[in-house]
Amino acid sequence: MYTATTQIRVRYGETDQMGYLYYGNYALYYEVGRTDAIRQLGFTYRELEEKGILMPVVEFHTQFLRPAFYDDLLTVHTCIKELNEEYKILFHTEIYNEKNKLLNKGVTTLVFVDALSKKKTVMPELLRERLSPYFN
Amino acid sequence: MYTATTQIRVRYGETDQMGYLYYGNYALYYEVGRTDAIRQLGFTYRELEEKGILMPVVEFHTQFLRPAFYDDLLTVHTCIKELNEEYKILFHTEIYNEKNKLLNKGVTTLVFVDALSKKKTVMPELLRERLSPYFN
Amino acid sequence: MYTATTQIRVRYGETDQMGYLYYGNYALYYEVGRTDAIRQLGFTYRELEEKGILMPVVEFHTQFLRPAFYDDLLTVHTCIKELNEEYKILFHTEIYNEKNKLLNKGVTTLVFVDALSKKKTVMPELLRERLSPYFN
Amino acid sequence: MYTATTQIRVRYGETDQMGYLYYGNYALYYEVGRTDAIRQLGFTYRELEEKGILMPVVEFHTQFLRPAFYDDLLTVHTCIKELNEEYKILFHTEIYNEKNKLLNKGVTTLVFVDALSKKKTVMPELLRERLSPYFN
DSSP states (O other): OEEEEEEEEOOGGGBOTTSSBOGGGHHHHHHHHHHHHHHTTTSOHHHHHHTTEEOOEEEEEEEEOSOOOTTOEEEEEEEEOOOOOSSEEEEEEEEEOTTOOEEEEEEEEEEOEETTTOOBOOOOHHHHHHHGGGGO | OEEEEEEEEOOGGGBOTTSSBOGGGHHHHHHHHHHHHHHTTTSOHHHHHHTTEEOOEEEEEEEEOSOOOTTOEEEEEEEEOOOOOSSEEEEEEEEEOTTOOEEEEEEEEEEOEETTTOOBOOOOHHHHHHHGGGGO | OEEEEEEEEOOGGGBOTTSSBOGGGHHHHHHHHHHHHHHTTTSOHHHHHHTTEEOOEEEEEEEEOSOOOTTOEEEEEEEEOOOOOSSEEEEEEEEEOTTOOEEEEEEEEEEOEETTTOOBOOOOHHHHHHHGGGGO | OEEEEEEEEOOGGGBOTTSSBOGGGHHHHHHHHHHHHHHTTTSOHHHHHHTTEEOOEEEEEEEEOSOOOTTOEEEEEEEEOOOOOSSEEEEEEEEEOTTOOEEEEEEEEEEOEETTTOOBOOOOHHHHHHHGGGGO
């Protein structure tokens, strides 16, 4: 299992008139968590794209347990639990507030796509290599 | 069953560098679909809020089958399939492009909350009244 | 002078906790207005991009006179006042609410960029041709 | 003069299909800069709002000199240059990339509004007190 942690502060423009972090903005926070999870492995998602690998999201499931508010400093845990899939990868995300209350949790599924052919491809060697020590 | 239809054109700022409608922006389109579904019943979600009912999203599940692109005119079908729940309501959404290809589908679960007490409450009478003819 | 008109309804996710349309979201509305202004000339900005012309924004100036609220149906007037510039184009925008009150006005300056060379280029012939009847 | 510095990393969802940070998202970065500028004075904008002071933006002017890209770590300088206005405050913003190139600069004007009466009010004492040492 591989886990990474990121902190994100809720922006004013990300709230809605209910005074909550808008439900649609969690996807951005999940993305930041995934980006940082890859960065903490020693390379970047940007480099993957530059090498011709895209990782579009194919499924997104999220549960909102408690609201987040403007200026809250949230902690995002991003976790990869298994490497069994060849063409896709699942990121499990949990978001906590400063009181360590779980606000939101969910799973995002991404596929590996060759940028040129736009076809599904296998997990890039670089990513598999860096992740594998966490799965033995 | 109650179904409503809305059209939304993809904005430039809603795309990402992959050239796709960013996965996080679908939540906004789902919201527009739900808002229009209520409007087509003869009142507005804004009026519900003014009467002291909030409807925060508690669960959001979405699948991305094909990408949407800038300037695509999308058709959003928003459907309520049953009224069995007392405190929550499920909206089923499907998004099609101009070639009538299904791009995305998902379910959003919202709860009814009293704006003052911030406590869960039952479906507002007005909403139940307007929906019930579709469920006999 | 060339003027085009578009209608946009304020989305819930575009409001902030003040209950106003977030000031940062006006840029999106301006973009929708510009896109529709070009569409009403008989082609699309998407087509321009496909032909290798990008139009990045180089300057954006906007004044917020009155707030816009959730579910307001706004009218966006987008106006081109002169064609004197070779490498850039100015769009003047005014946004009105349903009571015909002016909420916001501003100017966006875009340059023409060759997508391949990433260098500044002159206004595409197609755009100049369609606009010129309005400037005689 | 009072200056504060913040770092922001460009999110994938904030880019557009041109591969640039979308021009409309700079407003969010300016907001983060202002929020941090106030935090570095020893209190928060959130506290101001809780005390009944709103600070809506009334004018926003921004120039885009060079594009920002996905995953760029930007440095935002937020500066208050004078305190002469009674009812409003101007924030000057400059955004640099990791190569210390100036990408964007602009000015945002905010007014002080009483949350209850919704009327213009003078700069809150707390803010004036903390800022004044920088203007002697």
